[in-house]
Amino acid sequence: MRLVKIIAIMASIVFFTITTTAQAGKIQLLWPNAVDAVMYELEIAGIAVREDTPAPQEQVFYTATNVYTPGVELDLALFEQQDLEKLYYRVRPLDLEKKPVGTFTRPVALSRAELNPGKPTVTTLFSGHPVPLYPVYAWIPVLGAARYEIEVTDRLPEMQNGTEPSRYRVRSYSMGPGFDFYDTEPFTQNGRYYWRVIALDQDDQALGTYSEAVPFSVDTGRYQWAIYGDSITHGGGAVSNPPSDARFDYSYYLSVPVKNLGKSGDTAEALVERFEAEVLPFKPKYLLILGGTNSIRGGAAAKEVIDSLKAIKKKCRKNGIKPIFLTLPPLNPDRIQQVFNQDTAANWQQELAKVNAFIKTQPDYIDIYSVLVDENGLLPVKYAQDGLHPDIAGKRLMGHAVNAYISHFAGY
Incomplete structure (x- = not known):
């Protein structure tokens, strides 16, 4: 969720020719x-x-x-x-x-x-930081664009900066005006991939060519550490900055290489459901788990969240993974209402406290609630302008808390 809401529709993988409109002026x-x-x-x-x-x-x-x-x-x-x-x-x-x-x-x-730039300028480059399980592709909006086509290939596109889809296309998406797209499918297969975007006008004519093809790699056996959760884990913050900016990913500040397995919008129940398909392929030894915020703010009882966390713990133990739980951060309902026009359950503080009390009974946990909460039991604006997703300052504090655990309790 961001200030600019984008409704994305997955396009069928069909090869077609786009008429190009030279965009001058x-x-x-x-x-x-x-x-x-x-x-x-x-x-x-x-x-x-x-x-x-x-x-x-x-x-x-x-x-x-x-x-x-x-x-x-x-x-x-x-x-x-x-x-x-x-x-x-x-x-x-x-x-x-x-x-x-x-x-x-x-x-x-x-x-x-x-x-007169002839192609979109991309801002997601995936340089120096592991690619999240669910990548987010971002660019500078093209003047006059009515929609965008995003293409992912498993080889370098044969025609750079052209207008026709690549024969190596494995995914494609169509969306309206905007500046980013959240991939709807996880990358769980090893390989080297490329993404690029093209802008189209209201008549479906291309405004220039495809952007530069940006490479990224998926390696399922590379990382001992992984993080798992909802949008707070996935990344993004300061209202309009998507997870494509690594500074909004708390694993960016960790002392060990980490694979981000977060997915925006997840409830605690959804984390249970996608565990086998989206965690196990990466074979992590340690899994940092932060889940339940969306459930609690939506009105779920603490018991429902706790039951889901217990289920995740059981799945971890069964597969030789050490579960490390993070306490849920506080919320700021007034800011959530202002930014997203969404209500927060009236009893969220009581239910969140019950979940955190459970987490603190676990053999391995990290308390991030205490480093983010203010004197009123809320998430202060200085750490999260939208009242939900910690910004860079907040993500740094989360990273410091996790690093303290890693250095003192995990032998790193």
Whole structure:
């Protein structure tokens, strides 16, 4: 769940030809992804000013405060009769209330931005961090796109930056406008894969070509440690940042290599159901388990969650896996309502406390609740702007707590 809700429909794997529409008359601006930014304020001015200096209003040519990705494409018609050499852009990160949470970046001459990019710019690169069981593919939105086609292949596509599907396609998806897609099927087979995306207009004509093909590998026998749970485990945070940003994955901060087996939206019962098919192929020796938040906030009784956790423990023991439970983090119902327009069960604190009391009776557990809770028993905004998914600061605290367990109790 994020500020931008995307309804994705899996497309059948059919080979077809897409007519290409040359997309001219636009410019693409890019910048580094800021820490815990919900959105960005973009400013284009006729003067280059320091990061902490306001630009004179008479020099400000264009502003926007609703950019949810670290880049944007703009129509060049905005700059008619303007000399791009004399315009500069800069951005600063904003929180949910559009308050700055950092300074402006250094100004960059608009003339250095890319004119008329011919393909989507991807932001999911899978570099330096294990690929999650359920990958998330992300990109900078393409100006004028009505929908996107995402393709996964098991070999490098034979035609780079073309418009036709690859003969090596193993999965394909179609979705409306947006900037990311959560894969609906797990990757449990060893192999090297590639993903790429193409933008289409309302007439199903391609706006340029496929993006660069991004490689990723799946190795089921590589990791002794794995994490298992719902979206808090899967990743993502600061409202609009998807799990494709590894900084929102608490395993990113762990001292050992870890396979992320999380799946957004899971209940405790769903974790039981997918255990054999999605945990056992990876043969982990240690499994860090964080599940039940969606169940509790949806009104499930603590006993239901505890029964599911007991079932997972039994499955672990049967398969030679050491289960290590994490206590459930607190919630912030007001923020959940504000961001997702969803109610939280009135008795969530009582039921969550019962689940955590059970977890603390287990031989191996890690208490993350105590490092994330405030004096009112809530998840503070400084750790989770949406009231549910810890942001980078919160994920770091989770990582530190797990690292303490790993170093003191697991012999690492």
